Amino acid sequence: MGWMWSGHGDVVNPAVYTQCAAPRENSPLLFVVPVVHSQTPRLLASLEQWTRPEVLAACSSNETSIPPGAPKPDLLVWFDLPVDHPMVQPGIRNVQRMIERTPALRDEVIGRCFGSLRFDSANLTLEQSRNSYWIHPLKSIPRTEGSNRQFFALFDYAPITASYEHLQIMEPDMFPVRAGWVDAVAASARSAGQNFWIKGSIMRFEQAFSLAIEPYRSMYQYHINGNALYRVGDPCFNAFLRDARRHGNCELWCYDTCINIYLHSLRNANLYHTTAHHFLASDVVAHMGGRPFDLAAFRAQSPGTFLVHGKSHFVSSGV
Numbered sequence: 001m002g003w004m005w006s007g008h009g010d011v012v013n014p015a016v017y018t019q020c021a022a023p024r025e026n027s028p029l030l031f032v033v034p035v036v037h038s039q040t041p042r043l044l045a046s047l048e049q050w051t052r053p054e055v056l057a058a059c060s061s062n063e064t065s066i067p068p069g070a071p072k073p074d075l076l077v078w079f080d081l082p083v084d085h086p087m088v089q090p091g092i093r094n095v096q097r098m099i100e101r102t103p104a105l106r107d108e109v110i111g112r113c114f115g116s117l118r119f120d121s122a123n124l125t126l127e128q129s130r131n132s133y134w135i136h137p138l139k140s141i142p143r144t145e146g147s148n149r150q151f152f153a154l155f156d157y158a159p160i161t162a163s164y165e166h167l168q169i170m171e172p173d174m175f176p177v178r179a180g181w182v183d184a185v186a187a188s189a190r191s192a193g194q195n196f197w198i199k200g201s202i203m204r205f206e207q208a209f210s211l212a213i214e215p216y217r218s219m220y221q222y223h224i225n226g227n228a229l230y231r232v233g234d235p236c237f238n239a240f241l242r243d244a245r246r247h248g249n250c251e252l253w254c255y256d257t258c259i260n261i262y263l264h265s266l267r268n269a270n271l272y273h274t275t276a277h278h279f280l281a282s283d284v285v286a287h288m289g290g291r292p293f294d295l296a297a298f299r300a301q302s303p304g305t306f307l308v309h310g311k312s313h314f315v316s317s318g319v
Contacts, residue, residue, distance in 0.1 A: 010267055010268065010269055010270045010271075011270075012270045012271050012274050013239060013243055013271075015235065015236065015239035016236050016237075016239045016240045016243070016271070016274065016275060017236060017274055017275070018236070019235055019236070020195075020234055020235065020236035021233065021234045021235060021236075022195060023165050023166070023190075023195060023231070024165055026070035026190070027070075027164070027165030027166065027189075027190065028070075028071055028073070028074070028163060028164045028165060029073040029074075029164065029165070029166050029167070029168065029185070029186050029189050029190075030073065030074050030075075030076055030160065030163075030164040030166070030167040030168070030232075031073055031074070031075045031076065031114070031167070031168050031170055031182075031185070032076050032078050032154060032167050032168065032169050032170065033046075033075070033076070033077050033078065033170050033171070033172060034078045034080075034147075034150055034151070034169060034171060035077055035078065035079050035080070035091070035172060036079075036080050036129065036146075036147075036150075037079060037080055037081045037085070037087045037088050037091065037129070038087075039172060040090075040091030040094055040095065042172040042173065043077070043091075043095060043172040044094060044095065044098055045172070046172040046173065046174065046175060047095070047098060047099070047102075047105060049175035049176065050105055050109050050175075050176060051102060051104040051105050051108075051109065052176075054178075054179065055176040055177065055178060055179050055181065056104060056108055056109070056179065057108075057179040057180065058108070058109045058112075058113045058176065058179065058180065058181055058182045058183075059112060059113035059180065059182040059183050060180060060183055070190075071115050072113065072114055072115035073113070073114055073115065073182060073185075073186055074114060074115050074116045074117075074118070074164075075110065075114040075116065075117045075118070076117075076118050076119075076120060076160075077092075077095065077117070077118070077119045077120075078120060078121060078122065078150070078154065079091075079092075079119070079120070079121035079122070080121065080122055080124045080129040080146060080149075080150045081121060081123075081124060081125075081126065081129060082121050082123050083119050083120060083121050087126075088121070092119050095119075099117075109182075113182040114182075120157075120159075122149060122150045122153035122154075122157075123153075124146065124149055124150065124153075128145075128146060128149055129146040129149070129150070130145065130146045131143065131144045131145055131146045131147055132145060136253065139253075139261065141253050141254050141257045141258065141261075142253070142254050143252050143253055143254075144253070144254045144255070145251070145252055147254075147255070148250065148251055148252065148253075148254075148255045149251075151169075151226070151255050152241065152245065152251070152255070154167065154230075154232070155230075155232060155237075155238060155241055160232055161232050161233045162233070164232050164233070165189075165231065165232065165233060166189040166229055166230065166231060166232065167229070167230050167232055168185050168189070168228070168229050168230075169226060169227050169228060169230065170227060170307070171226070171227055171309065173309060173310065173311045174227055174285070174307055174308065174309045175307070175308055176306060176307055176308075177295065177298070177299055177305060177306065177307065177308050178299070178305070178306045180306065181306035181307055184284050184306040184307075185229070185284060185285075185306070185307070188229060188282060188284045189229055194280065195231075195278065196229070196231060196278055196279070196280045197230065197231045197234070197236075197237040197240065197275075197278035197279060198224050198228050198229070198230055198231075198259075198278070198279050198280070199224075199228055199229040199279075199280040199281075199282050200224045200225055200226075200227060200228025200229060200281070200282060200285055200287070201224065201225050201227070201228070201281070201282065201283070201285045201286050201287040201309070202222055202223065202224060202225070202281050202287065203222075203223075203225070203287055203289065222260065222264075223256055223257050223259075223260035223261075224256060224260065224279060224281065225256055225285075225287035225309055226255060226256035227285055227287065227307075227309045228256075228285065229282075231278075237278070240275060241259075243262075244258065244259050244262045244263075247262070248261065248262030248265075250262060263275070263276075263279070283302060283304040283305050284304065284305065284306055284307065285305070285306070285307045285308070285309060286298075286302060286305045286307070286308050286309065286310075287309045287310075288308050288309060288310035289309075289310055289311075290310065290311045291310070293310070
């Protein structure tokens with residue numbers, strides 16, 4: 001019953017639906033690989049997956065994959081700590097060295113499919129980058145303060161908001177399962193008539209036992225995983241994110257689940273009715289969690305999926 005005296009009530013902030021910015025035609029796309037400074041080995045393992053023979057043709061020729069006048073997507077490795085931090089610099093050098101020593105990765109994927117590769121960061125302190133992972137006793141979601149700060153910083157960073165219309169978050173435990181995956185994400189971002197804020201995968205696996213009470217257990221099953229396409233530079237979505245952080249405590253709790261809980265909470269029914277069309281499920285990316293699955297069978301069952309988020313195929317324990 002907390003929604004009755006929370007002070008926020010069911011009043012929809014006009015900023016989430018007035019003076020919104022329509023996506024520009026042939027808008028630039030940014031692929032973002034968020035990396036915690038201690039998980040560079042996971043990033044290196046992920047990049048190895050990009051060069052598997054069955055997925056190596058990440059994009060087709062420019063003439064067919066990119067509309068006239070549209071630039072190639074850019075690739076950003078987004079660290080938590082500053083890029084000149086002594087705990088980040090070795091990781092950047094290792095990534096650069098791997099790319100240089102792997103012609104298929106350097107030439108066939110990054111060189112051919114992306115306009116640029118950059119390293120940047122949310123400029124957090126070591127303390128700010130930490131996650132406590134304390135589990136909410138009723139909602140059964142963890143506190144991921146550091147990861148949330150790293151995520152929200154993307155939408156506050158002028159070089160991103162001024163230059164791009166959409167970004168695709170691609171954590172290091174994501175991997176391509178089909179050729180043409182760069183093209184597929186780019187096509188999904190520019191789908192005609194879809195002025196989305198978030199577009200991605202719901203859970204594609206059976207949820208493990210959860211201590212969460214209803215309605216939070218159901219809300220979790222329907223959340224869009226954080227490895228999704230996002231709109232950037234739209235004042236209305238920016239206002240929604242600010243409200244989710246302020247009124248939904250999404251500065252603290254795992255951001256993708258928290259955003260979904262905030263949107264679907266009873267006290268925000270009118271907000272949901274006003275903005276639900278901006279949140280779209282897609283099969284271009286599949287959220288498979290940590291559960292083992294048969295990759296060949298999955299490809300056959302999900303022909304529209306090009307990227308999988310899951311730790312069961314190449315992420316080693318402790319990496």
